[in-house]
Amino acid sequence: MNIALIAHDKKKELMIEFTKKHRDFFCKHQLFATGTTGQLIIDHTQLQVHRVKSGPLGGDQQIGALISDEKMDLVIFFRDPLTAQPHEPDVSALIRLCDVYNIPLATNIGTANYLLGYASSRE
Template sequence: MSEKPRIALIAHDKKKIDLIMFVREHVDVFKKCALFATSTTGNILREKVKLELTSFKSGPLGGDLQIGSLVASDEIDFVIFLRDPLTAQPHEPDVSALLRVCDVHNKPLATNLATAEALVMEIRRFLKLSDVGKE
């Protein structure tokens, strides 16, 4: 892992509010990381949480695959992808490819809030931040 953890943030439409709330809760961690996101998710995080990040295309237009490419080339350390398991996604093959590339390259992947919390705890430990004094 690089000195500055590199995190991809992705959320299906029905999970975007959950991601915003989660990132706000842990903004002290995310401000110390290099952030990447698919287009719509990135725009919302920029607007609502005032984070700097690199955006790619939206998921259905290939953004999931762009992030997968970064995972495969070891340019992403962690992926937080809040998926909506109850809604069919037209780009499900792209979603599956991203999940697979995380498994193939042994990258930590969170697909719900519980696993995202575990990842952030690990990132917080890496950054040597305490839970006290979160912004």
């Protein structure tokens, strides 16, 4: 599967812990991530990650383009719902594209754990 990993600043530590916990799952798949999140995942897990630009610099749109080209199978986007984001329209567009193309989207740890459990059971 092609999996996108995105995390707002206040959720980056959560993403690091999540990818460490599920490293055995992620090493079997192609990972894509926005700039800073991707580098943190690489630094802490040594997983291979295709990095796009940082979210505010167009990374969310790049992931969206992969979705619209039907090249993404799962998106895990740990959003910070309590902090205003300067690129909120890009975030909304990414979520909308997941809905349009029926791409499973986890925006919190509970849903992400559930989706990985489901995906693991189908391997």
